[in-house]
Amino acid sequence: MLYVLRRVLAAVFVMWAAFTVTFIILYLVPGDPALLIVGGDGGVQATPEELAAVRAEYGFDQPVIVQYFQALGGVLTGNLGMSYQMRQPVTELIGAQFGSTFALAMFALVVAVVAGLVIGGAAVYTKSRILSQLLDSLPPIGASLPTFWVGLVLMQVFCFQLGWFPSAGDRGFDSLVLPGITMAIPGAASIAQVFAKSLRASSRDDYVTVATAKGASRMRVFIGHAARNALLPTITVAGMIVAGLFAYSAITESIFSRAGLGMALDNAVQAKDIPMVSGIVLVIAAVFVVTNLIVDLVYPIIDPRLRRPGASKAVRLQRGLVEA
Known part of the structure; x- marks a missing residue:
């Protein structure tokens, strides 16, 4: 309680x-x-x-x-006021834009999680030292790439040259792919780095040695023991990424001319539309709060030790959170 x-x-x-x-x-x-x-x-x-x-x-x-x-x-009291710029209630304006940004953020999150887990897991699982070093080098590169540059490059190649995807607007799933990948790259880099580091630490624990000695296959030990425990700090990073996707959507939505909270926030800041900016920031903060609450509820499912009333601080440290 x-x-x-x-x-x-x-x-x-x-x-x-x-x-x-x-x-x-x-x-x-x-x-x-x-x-x-x-x-x-x-x-x-x-x-x-x-x-x-x-x-x-x-x-x-x-x-x-x-x-x-x-x-x-x-x-x-639930009244976010009237937008100075649009002369409409802020709640209505945010409600009209939220769905587009939410779909983009969730798509980007799925791409980031899948890519991060695959890259981080493959870097640890492979027996090839060269391949492992190559995969370990991808996250730092991905984290260092400017979002606007990635978006422009993807647009130039896949929109203007190949014509595979639309370059602007919201036309269904096809319009999600390029902006979603653009937003997902930094998150995937963070997840891959944390997951690989946690995997290497988990692989040296005693329970992995015991499972291997009992005759469990390398894949079973890797997925069923090492990877499961390595997911704890990885989930923490994924939870933090969610709010960041909403916050950073302004750049991506501007590049791809996609209406949403990000573009609305950018316009409101330039116009000094205080009610609109405050409302969008509160929505992003609420996403952050709800996401962290969900992460807290998922932890005990992954690690049953957290269900104990007297779960030690050492166990909480393993999941990536230090509580005073």
Whole structure:
């Protein structure tokens, strides 16, 4: 019960911190949102009286601390406010864009997990030293490649030269492939590195030696013992990647002209649309919180030792989380 309470309080803190930091950063960004609300993107000249009326309507004339608590109060009651730029409720705008980004992020996650496990597992399982070194070199390369560069290269080759996939828009599964691979490469690199390292550590444990001595095949020992325990820290990394996919979708969606939360966030930041930015950041923070909760629930299924009421800190360290 105490563990659940701590997780809930941590989730609440993460959501509050995400909202507060976003509000402060946007408040410090130069620019007057009242100008956008009055003039829009057409460059309409607003009179001082019109600007004053807008500032009074939206509370821009109030001290920043008052604006903060008004915005926070709206969030606590489920009201994320009106978008300054689109003049629509933020909840409706986010709801319209969430599905596209969610599909892209989940596709990228599947690609990242499968590619990371295959590369990391093959690097440890193979008996060829050259092949093992080659596979071990792939994750650092993948992690160092700029996302925008990868996206442009994939677009040039597979869209413009080969014509296999569409270069822009959301036209079903075909439109997911290239942006999904673009987003998946950094995550796959992280998963491969962690999984390979954990596999090598698990392969040296006593239970692997015992299983081998009892006559178990190399494949059975590798999958049933070493790989199963190596998945614990790997799942932690995969959980962290999920929120990152939503956060980094802005670059990929911009490259492939794909509507979603990422592109909406990019546009809202440029327009200093505080309610829209805060709403999207809260959604990303909520994804992070929910994902970590799911990861916590999956751990005991993989490692039965975590089901014990007095699970030791050493066991929790093995899963990749250090709890105070």
